[in-house]
Amino acid sequence: MKIGIPRALGYYLYYPFWHGFFNELGIEIVLSGKTNKKIVSDGSALVVSETCLPVKVYVGHVLELLNNGVDVIYSPSIQSIAPKVYNCSKLRGLPDLIRNVIRRNFLLIEPTFDKSVPKQGLQQFLYETVAPLGITNKKKIDLASKAGWECMNNYWLMTRAGVKAEIALQNIINGKVDLTLKTNELPINAAVISHGYNLYDEHISMKVIKKLEGLGVNSLTADNLNLAQMTKGIETLNTNLYWANEAEITGAAGYYMTDNAVDGLITITAFGCGPDSLMIERITRFARRLNKPILNLTIDEHTGEAGFVTRLEAFTDMLYRKKRTILVETLNRQIYNGDEKNIQLVQEVEYLNAKA
Amino acid sequence: MKISFPHMGNLHIILSSAIKVLGGEVVVPPCNSKTTLSLGTRNSPEAVCLPYKLILGNYIQAIEAGAEAILMLDSPGICRLGQYSDSSRNALIDLGYDVEFINFDLYQGKLREIYKKFKKATNNGNPLDLIRAIKIALFKIDILDQLDHALAYYRAREIHIGSSDAKYRKGIKAIEEAFTLKECRNAFKYAMDLLSSVPVDTGKEILHVDLTGEIFVVLDSFANLEVEKELGKLGVHVHRKLNLSDWTKSSLMPSILRFSETHGEKAERFAKTYLKRDIGGDAIESIGDAALAEYNKSDGVVHLLPFTCMPEIVSQNILPNVRLTNDIPVLSIVLDEQMGKAGFNTRLEAFVDLIKRRKRKIA
Numbered sequence: 001m002k003i004g005i006p007r008a009l010g011y012y013l014y015y016p017f018w019h020g021f022f023n024e025l026g027i028e029i030v031l032s033g034k035t036n037k038k039i040v041s042d043g044s045a046l047v048v049s050e051t052c053l054p055v056k057v058y059v060g061h062v063l064e065l066l067n068n069g070v071d072v073i074y075s076p077s078i079q080s081i082a083p084k085v086y087n088c089s090k091l092r093g094l095p096d097l098i099r100n101v102i103r104r105n106f107l108l109i110e111p112t113f114d115k116s117v118p119k120q121g122l123q124q125f126l127y128e129t130v131a132p133l134g135i136t137n138k139k140k141i142d143l144a145s146k147a148g149w150e151c152m153n154n155y156w157l158m159t160r161a162g163v164k165a166e167i168a169l170q171n172i173i174n175g176k177v178d179l180t181l182k183t184n185e186l187p188i189n190a191a192v193i194s195h196g197y198n199l200y201d202e203h204i205s206m207k208v209i210k211k212l213e214g215l216g217v218n219s220l221t222a223d224n225l226n227l228a229q230m231t232k233g234i235e236t237l238n239t240n241l242y243w244a245n246e247a248e249i250t251g252a253a254g255y256y257m258t259d260n261a262v263d264g265l266i267t268i269t270a271f272g273c274g275p276d277s278l279m280i281e282r283i284t285r286f287a288r289r290l291n292k293p294i295l296n297l298t299i300d301e302h303t304g305e306a307g308f309v310t311r312l313e314a315f316t317d318m319l320y321r322k323k324r325t326i327l328v329e330t331l332n333r334q335i336y337n338g339d340e341k342n343i344q345l346v347q348e349v350e351y352l353n354a355k356a
Numbered sequence: 357m358k359i360s361f362p363h364m365g366n367l368h369i370i371l372s373s374a375i376k377v378l379g380g381e382v383v384v385p386p387c388n389s390k391t392t393l394s395l396g397t398r399n400s401p402e403a404v405c406l407p408y409k410l411i412l413g414n415y416i417q418a419i420e421a422g423a424e425a426i427l428m429l430d431s432p433g434i435c436r437l438g439q440y441s442d443s444s445r446n447a448l449i450d451l452g453y454d455v456e457f458i459n460f461d462l463y464q465g466k467l468r469e470i471y472k473k474f475k476k477a478t479n480n481g482n483p484l485d486l487i488r489a490i491k492i493a494l495f496k497i498d499i500l501d502q503l504d505h506a507l508a509y510y511r512a513r514e515i516h517i518g519s520s521d522a523k524y525r526k527g528i529k530a531i532e533e534a535f536t537l538k539e540c541r542n543a544f545k546y547a548m549d550l551l552s553s554v555p556v557d558t559g560k561e562i563l564h565v566d567l568t569g570e571i572f573v574v575l576d577s578f579a580n581l582e583v584e585k586e587l588g589k590l591g592v593h594v595h596r597k598l599n600l601s602d603w604t605k606s607s608l609m610p611s612i613l614r615f616s617e618t619h620g621e622k623a624e625r626f627a628k629t630y631l632k633r634d635i636g637g638d639a640i641e642s643i644g645d646a647a648l649a650e651y652n653k654s655d656g657v658v659h660l661l662p663f664t665c666m667p668e669i670v671s672q673n674i675l676p677n678v679r680l681t682n683d684i685p686v687l688s689i690v691l692d693e694q695m696g697k698a699g700f701n702t703r704l705e706a707f708v709d710l711i712k713r714r715k716r717k718i719a
Contacts, residue, residue, distance in 0.1 A: 047673050048669065048672045048673055048688075050663070050664065050669050050672070050690065051669055051673065077633060079633065084431075084463055086434045086636065088666055089434075089435055089635040089636045089637060089639065089666035089667040089669075089670055090666055090669060090670055092633065092635040092636065093631065093633065093635035093639065093667075093670040095632075096630065096631045096632055096633065096635070096670065096674065097670055097673050097674065100630055100673060100674040100676075100677040101673055101674075101676075101677075103677070110632070112633055239442055242438060242439055242442075271403065272403055272663075272664045272669075273403065274403075274405075274435070274436055274664060274665075274666035275436070275666075276403075277401045277402075277403040277404045277436075277664065278401065278404060278436060278439050278443045280401065281400070281401040281404070281443060281446075281447075282443065282446060285446050285447075285450055288450075298403075
């Protein structure tokens with residue numbers, strides 16, 4: 001039995017769980033290839049131009065799977081993750097969109113996960129998932145769910161210890177847990193705030209993490225935080241959980257914004273993203289109030305790589321300079337400390353700095 | 357406390373009469389205009405939808421006019437609507453304004469929440485007054501919708517273009533100044549009489565178009581560049597499918613008091629084949645209306661949506677499929693602050709030409 005999973009959207013958030021779950025049930029997972037130009041243009045051709053990039057990419061991946069002869073596509077609809085905490089409409093209606101824009105003959109497995117409906121939860125969702133495949137043994141499904149959670153928890157264990165998401169995912173697929181970190185000290189720490197499906201898709205994000213590494217910037221992501229930290233971040237930004245994927249944006253940004261070890265924030269958002277438009281606005285406003293450097297990058301299928309790199313370079317240059325100035329100032333303060341005359345001098349310097 | 361609220365079509369007439377009946381003070385923000393829109397656009401994120409920009413503009417203009425509190429709806433907004441107040445509060449703080457938000461959170465209960473928030477806004481806790489206010493508000497919603505439907509009929513058939521609109525404005529003014537049920541009834545009768553005095557050409561070839569989409573842009577004539585009026589000029593009888601009265605029926609009324617199927621439920625029934633789950637906003641209504649149009653004997657569907665509206669993007673993607681199975685022309689128009697009236701009218705004219713030819717061919 002084969003099931004096709006597009007390497008887009010939910011893949012970057014929940015794949016470890018699906019890996020454990022479907023393997024335990026003896027279902028073979030067929031993943032689509034990594035995103036490339038053809039996938040993006042194929043997907044864009046089918047949907048209206050206003051649709052956001054990740055959804056276009058998703059459609060492209062489904063098409064690729066279908067072209068490769070996979071005729072069972074798994075496309076769940078994550079409606080809400082907690083009572084009255086809903087997802088973006090486009091993600092909620094994803095299977096409906098796929099069904100209507102790809103008019104071919106294939107089996108679309110479209111379970112709905114909705115915590116806002118009483119007595120609806122993961123169990124019902126999983127039963128609904130495998131029912132079209134002819135698996136109805138509830139005990140077996142529950143066991144598979146456990147296996148899925150094991151993978152998911154191992155994945156989180158690794159990412160929260162600081163392992164990069166890509167490596168952690170590879171470890172899960174290889175069936176091992178490896179907490180060793182690549183220790184290369186980089187001078188600057190920047191929080192990269194984006195949805196997993198934008199950030200870890202190397203075609204969409206144009207390998208931003210590797211590019212930043214090349215510029216001497218260590219990137220921190222929402223995957224390196226646990227739920228409590230992200231909840232604290234949401235409180236910092238004076239709001240409450242509204243979107244299903246708010247934690248990885250507002251939560252992570254709020255947490256990193258108050259973290260002194262983080263030099264700046266980089267947000268990457270797809271053009272026309274509904275939830276992001278308001279979340280990023282909130283982050284920008286608070287960054288201004290808290291005096292944290294922030295760079296907002298918007299991506300779509302036409303984004304040029306050169307302009308993207310230039311902006312990243314300019315931003316990191318600025319972070320370097322800011323860090324250097326702060327260092328020089330603290331050093332000066334330490335040197336002059338104690339002497340009355342020198343305190344006056346320091347005050348003068350500070351006054352000048354403030355004026356500049 | 358001076359209370360204000362954002363505009364949405366004729367909503368200001370309803371809310372201000374309800375608050376006045378309760379003895380509160382109302383500041384109605386200036387009607388939506390280019391100024392409102394540019395004030396809102398300047399202070400909101402680029403990719404947010406048109407209603408947010410207009411509403412933020414309303415807030416700023418209302419505060420400038422002396423408003424101290426703002427009445428706003430928080431839920432059931434399963435799209436960005438639920439975040440409107442939260443985000444605009446932030447924007448207003450950064451602009452240096454101090455204003456109190458009174459939000460209806462309909463997840464917390466329907467009538468109870470209305471009672472609590474109106475009490476807070478007007479300092480009048482008398483339940484009898486409140487029942488009176490709600491009665492008048494609901495009645496006004498009903499008569500205004502009926503008047504709009506009548507206007508659509510006369511607009512399409514009037515001999516002198518613009519004559520029914522002039523009469524309509526007069527009628528609206530009368531309804532605005534009515535504060536008891538009896539006055540409302542009289543004002544409605546007066547307004548209807550005015551409209552029916554408009555000379556019409558009954559032999560004219562009339563096209564029927566269903567208007568659907570996102571509720572704010574469908575109801576607000578500034579946001580939709582007066583689409584109903586423009587279509588009326590072209591001899592089209594517009595059937596607006598999204599009305600405030602339907603919304604109050606489905607969202608405010610306790611489900612026990614509902615006897616007939618609401619518009620939303622009907623649309624959901626027809627949309628089921630295309631859209632299996634509720635995805636927030638008015639997506640189900642849009643798709644259901646498009647699927648229903650053939651059954652309603654309409655000649656076409658005009659689907660309005662604000663730019664980047666999440667639910668409507670999904671319905672925009674699904675509509676071509678609806679069009680395949682139901683032989684009905686659909687025109688999707690995306691609205692934002694960059695819309696030009698001339699291009700908009702050209703598209704409407706082309707669409708009307710198309711459906712006119714199609715109708716003649718079929719007949």
